[in-house]
Amino acid sequence: MSDQLSIAGTALEYFHVCAFFNSRDEEYDVLAPFFAEGVQQGEKNVHIVDPCLMDEHRARLSAAGIDTSQCEACGLLEILPWRKAYLDEQGVFDKDRMLATLDAMTTSVPDGTFKRLRIMGNMAWALHGAAASPEKLIEYEAEVNDVLSRNRQPAVCVYDVAKLSGAMMMDLLRTHPLTIIGGVVQENPFYTPPAQMLRELRAREQSAPSAAA
Secondary structure, three states: OOOOEEEOOEEEOOOEEEEEEOOHHHHHHHHHHHHHHHHHOOOEEEEEEOHHHHHHHHHHHHHOOOOHHHHHHHOOEEEEEHHHOOEOOOOOEOHHHHHHHHHHHHHOHHHOOOOOEEEEEEOHHHHOOOOOOHHHHHHHHHHHHHHHHHHOOOEEEEEEHHHOOHHHHHHHHHOOOEEEEOOEEEEOOOOOOHHHHHHHHHHHHHHHHHHHO
16 A cells, blocks of 8 residues: 555545534444454554444454454454543543544554554543533644644544534644545644644744733
C-alpha cells in the first residue's frame, strides 16, 4: 500500500479523517471494509472504543469477516478502552499525554513487524462534558495533524452527528483534511492548517473574559 489512505476504494494523500455518522450501523457499514483491508494487507488496526462496547465492536468486526480472536492474538488488531488512550485513570483527557502516546504508537510501525498502522478513535467520550473542554478537544484535533503527517499513518476520528452542535461540528471540520459524511470520503474545503487554527483558538480564549463582561 502507498502512503495514501484508502477507504472503500478511494485513495487520498491525507492521514487525518473525521467521520460523521448517524448510527452505529452506518459507522460499521462504512468503516468495516477499511479495517478488513488493513488486516488483509498485514497492517495493524488500533481501535480506541467505549469500554462498554468492546465486545459489540469485536462482534461487528467478526460479522464483517475479520477473525478478531486470531488478529488480536497475532497483534494485527488491538482494541483499547478510552482510559488506555484518551483518558487517564480519573477519566480526564490530557491533550499532551495523548499526543505523545499517538506519536509513540505511530513511530513504532517502521520496525518491520507490520506494514503500517490504521487507527480508529471513537470520540464519544469528548461529548460528555466532564472529560475535556471543547477548546482542548479542538486543540488536540488540530495538533494531531502534525503527528500523523510526520509519521505518515492514517487515523479516523468517529463522531455521532446527533451529539454535535453546529459550532462544534464546524470546528471539527476545520481540523480534519478529510471527512466522511453520508458514507463518502472527500477532501474537506473547510480544513484550516493547524498553526492558523491554534492562533484562532488562542484569540477566542483571550477575548472570552471581555465578551462575558
